[in-house]
Amino acid sequence: MKDLEALPFHKLSEDLVEILCRKTQNKNTQFFRILVSYHLAKLAANMRVNVLTKDRGSIPVNLYAINLSPSGEGLLNSPVM
Numbered sequence: 001m002k003d004l005e006a007l008p009f010h011k012l013s014e015d016l017v018e019i020l021c022r023k024t025q026n027k028n029t030q031f032f033r034i035l036v037s038y039h040l041a042k043l044a045a046n047m048r049v050n051v052l053t054k055d056r057g058s059i060p061v062n063l064y065a066i067n068l069s070p071s072g073e074g075l076l077n078s079p080v081m
Contacts, residue, residue: 009033013040026073034067 009017017032026032041063050058 013037028069028073031067031069034065038063038065038067 013033013036016036017029020032020035021027021029041061044061045063049061051061052058
């Protein structure tokens with residue numbers, strides 16, 4: 001079985017992640033990888049893309065993602081009261 005840590009990421013999605021990290025000045029790439037994956041899957045689902053599988057036939061694209069940031073992530077840019 002392949003080591004999942006050693007697999008490369010998709011070039012287009014990694015470019016989008018780099019842009020988002022640079023724009024927000026946030027180095028949390030995992031947060032933006034999940035965000036980009038969600039929006040790309042949502043785009044494909046809106047175009048009614050189906051995946052042809054060997055065992056179940058044609059199924060629609062679906063993604064379930066929970067995107068959580070580390071504790072205190074939003075406090076860095078919040079105004080002090």
